[in-house]
Amino acid sequence: xxxxxxxxxxxxxxxxxxxxxxxxxxxxxxxxxxxxxxxxxxxxxxxxxxxxxxxxxxxxxxxxxxxxxxxxxxxxxxxxxxxxxxxxxxxxxxxxxxxxxxxxxxxxx
Amino acid sequence: xxxxxxxxxxxxxxxxxxxxxxxxxxxxxxxxxxxxxxxxxxxxxxxxxxxxxxxxxxxxxxxxxxxxxxxxxxxxxxxxxxxxxxxxxxxxxxxxxxxxxxxxxxxxxxxxxxxxxxxxxxxxxxxxxxxxxxxxxxxxxxxxxxxxx
Numbered sequence: 001x002x003x004x005x006x007x008x009x010x011x012x013x014x015x016x017x018x019x020x021x022x023x024x025x026x027x028x029x030x031x032x033x034x035x036x037x038x039x040x041x042x043x044x045x046x047x048x049x050x051x052x053x054x055x056x057x058x059x060x061x062x063x064x065x066x067x068x069x070x071x072x073x074x075x076x077x078x079x080x081x082x083x084x085x086x087x088x089x090x091x092x093x094x095x096x097x098x099x100x101x102x103x104x105x106x107x108x109x
Numbered sequence: 110x111x112x113x114x115x116x117x118x119x120x121x122x123x124x125x126x127x128x129x130x131x132x133x134x135x136x137x138x139x140x141x142x143x144x145x146x147x148x149x150x151x152x153x154x155x156x157x158x159x160x161x162x163x164x165x166x167x168x169x170x171x172x173x174x175x176x177x178x179x180x181x182x183x184x185x186x187x188x189x190x191x192x193x194x195x196x197x198x199x200x201x202x203x204x205x206x207x208x209x210x211x212x213x214x215x216x217x218x219x220x221x222x223x224x225x226x227x228x229x230x231x232x233x234x235x236x237x238x239x240x241x242x243x244x245x246x247x248x249x250x251x252x253x254x255x256x257x258x
Contacts, residue, residue: 020215033224035201061213064221069197069205071173071222071255078208081184081215 005029005049009090011104017083023054023062026075027092027100033068049074049100051093057086082108142196142203146234146244149194155234155244160193162233162245171225171255180217180235180243184210189238190217199229224255 010024027049034046046068053063062078080088085108092100146155163177180190189212195205210217217235225231228250235243 056213059213060211063209065207067202067204067206069200069224071224075222077220079215079218080213
């Protein structure tokens, strides 16, 4: 098992009301697909992040159900259109039940 | 001809399978993909247009293939994209991801990176709030497959 998954997120600090802001997220995770075999020929069990969600002030912006075909270090780019300042919360859910979260503030004027 | 219970059960299962796969329009090599499209679309035949899937023509490394989807939509109450399903016909499991959009998304567009085991079609299907379904398909040639071995 690699180090604890670490999220990296790019959100602009400021935006205008109604402007389309681009959000880029990445989390370090090996996304073991459950298809690979180890040296002895045993299947390596599946361990992936199976859900990603982005909320803004508690309201859902974007979410994604993930299957093993998503690459290691899953990357998502999407957009948001805001009318008020606030904070984005990002949530990744692991197959083993762990939840990784991060938060980013944005000023909307 | 006399049959015992087990043979009868096997035969009926076989008939059921044939009739289930034979009725719908068929993707040449991907009945599993076809079934997923039908499940997602609610049994409707997806129309073309509105949705654009962007993927490279040739992917040197099947482990990280960048793909983007964009759906034409105002993202208001009357014209809203609910979700977009991404499928890869030739992978061990065809499903790749499902994106869910909301009014806060502003636009129904997203980018991610996916694995492709071999040269194959990648399919994106958008489901709108009014129930209509749109589909786009791109062939990606893969030099080195990305599902381990």
